Amino acid sequence: MISVPEALSLLRENLPEPKVVYVPVEEALGRRLAEDITSPEPSPRYTSSAMDGYAARWQDVQNVSELNPARLTLAGESRAGVPYEGVVAIGEAVRISTGAMLPDGADTVIRVEDTNEQGDVVQIMACRKQGQDVRYAGEEFVAGTVIMAHGLVVTARQVALLSAVGAHQVPVYDTPRVSLFITGTELAHHGDGDIKPYQVRDSNAPMLKCAVREAGGTLVNCMHVEDDLETTVDSMAEALEHKSDIILCSGGVSVGRHDHVKEAAERVGFQQLFWKIRQKPGKPLFVAKKGRTLLFGLPGNPVSAFMCFQNYVIPSLAALQGVDYLKKSLSARAEVAIENSGSRTDFIRVTIRDEPNTVPTVKPIPQQGSHMLTSIVKADGYIVVEPKTTLQPDDLIEVFRF
Known part of the structure; x- marks a missing residue:
């Protein structure tokens, strides 16, 4: 191990x-x-008006007031998508719409509410500053700027x-392509209401399908495989034909007479990277590689399969999407003493208390059994505690959220 x-x-x-x-x-x-x-x-692509109003020259409107309005001749109109083609001359103004291109010659926009249009003349009664209500080309960013x-x-x-x-x-x-096959002759479909006394409903297939999608992968196929070597070999070969980046097997990776995943993987050309890890849950995890395809032989126990997926498959899916991680961990303080007296690394499921203006705290959920699905349903995440280690209350620990 x-x-x-x-x-x-x-x-x-x-x-x-x-x-x-x-x-x-x-x-x-x-x-x-x-x-x-x-x-x-650039953005904006061109210099435009931020308001409905009149485009004019600052030199014609800089000293206006209600008692001393400027009278400008209307030379035309600039609308969004239909710009004014001429040049605004001294003593002229052009009607302009929000988003319309500012005509050559004009440098200021006067809002409608500060004007009074009469025939072909517009009175300008207020203008605060040069360049008012003008959106300049490139003021958000110029061409060549990194925007994402x-x-x-x-x-x-x-x-x-x-x-x-x-x-x-x-x-x-590219979205990682994942093939999934579930081993176990004893498995019944989760939707079957009436099952045999010796059967169990399959929770791994629905769980892993959703976990793959949550982690950004695409499920290309999902097969149920009976505990038979030749059938397992054929299923792996089929998964390879789908050009899967990752093949997930659930069950069949221990040392029983009906556990065939490891042998089947070798038969179709996979090279073992490792088998069995000093951890709980999930000790019998098997990982192999052929070409660019990774095969994960997850334990059949649903909690063990889920924890191995969290700790090993998710980082692999992250790497295939060009990032180091898909979920951010956090630092938290232990609420109580947390002990791992065993000889294997323990993935302890915890609840997180995260209140405003305080450091988050964690405590283990009461039931940690690897056969208990409630140990992942009731938990917010998990901590990794090494063998012969005890966390004291208030000790800091990294927490991996589910």
Whole structure:
């Protein structure tokens, strides 16, 4: 058996390089950017009006008041999408709409409420400063500015900005492809109401399907495999044909006569990275590699499978998406003494109390049994406690959120 740090180190050394694809901007939603995005053009693209009003020259309006208005000849109009083609001359003004291009010659916008239009003349009765209500080209950013950083998850906000600067195709990390197969002749579908006394409802398939999606992966297929070597071999070969980045097996990785995952993996060409870790739960975890495909043989016990997924599969899915982690950990203080008197690293499930203006605290949930699904349902996360170690109250510990 190897230690948890040794297992994580071996895994990091064997992670495949993430793949980069270019997708239309609207298909980038929820994906991670594979490089910094620089804008090909400035924002705003052109100098425009921030208000409905009149574009004029500052020299014509700088001294106006209600008692001393300026009378300017209306030379035309600049509308959004239909700019004024001429040059605003001395003594002239042009009607202008919000967002419309500021005409050449004009440098100031006077709001409608500060004017009085009469025929082909507009009276200007107030103007605070030169350049008032003008949006200048490039005032937000100039062409070549980095507007989004590598690794950013694209949301609707980013889609808006990418579209605004004309970014049609954007580089993102390809979504990791995951194949899942669940071993166990004793398993019944979770929706079956009437099952045999010797059967158990399958909770691993629904759990792992959702866990893959939560971690940004795409499930390409899911199979139920009976405890038979040849069937297991065929299922692994099929998963490889789907060009999966990760193959997740649930069950069949221990030392029983009907545990075939390890042998089947070797038969189809996988090279073992490690098998069995000094940890609980999840001791029999098996990890192998063929080409750029990683195979995780998770324990069949649902809690053990979930904890191995959290500690090993999620970091692998993160790496395939170009980042070090998908979930941020936090530092918290132990509320009570937390002891690991055993010889294996313990993934202890905890609740987190996080109140304003205080350091978060954690305490173990009462039931830690690896056969108890409530030990992950009632917990907010887990802490890693090394063998023969006791955390005292108020000791700081890193907490990994579920």
